[in-house]
Amino acid sequence: MMLNALMTFGALSAAVSVVLGAFGAHALKGKLTAGSLATFETAVQYQMTHSLGLLLVGVLMLVLGVKTPWMTAAWSFAVGICLFSGSLYGLALLGWRWLGPVTPVGGALFILGWLALAYGLLTAVTRDSA
DSSP: HEEEEHHHHHHHHHHHHHHHHHHHHHHHHTSSHHHHHHHHHHHHHHHHHHHHHHHHHHHHHHHOOOOOHOOOOOOOOHIIIIIIHHHHIIIIIOOOOOGGGHHHHHHHHHHHHHHHHHHHHHHHHHHHHH
């Protein structure tokens, strides 16, 4: 059930990033400063990248089984999307500067997620080939 929810979140998050990317490209040009538009585009890019990462982790769990490193990666990506991209959307669209300190927390979760994924893959390959 939890795996299903995480994968659904990843797929919906990817869809939202496409919608927001189109919105930014068409509706926000000329309405935001160049810096705010760049911040918005960064949020969209990282949201899509980590949504796909979350789906990848989900597929690995479906194929190779649910393992702690991959659950760590999945949750890190999901929460990282909310914190990193969410804070950048707030900064770009609403000027909420108080969100600035939240962004690096989301970024750290992204890094943790990729490291957990790598560890899970390394240990899965090492166990299978031994």
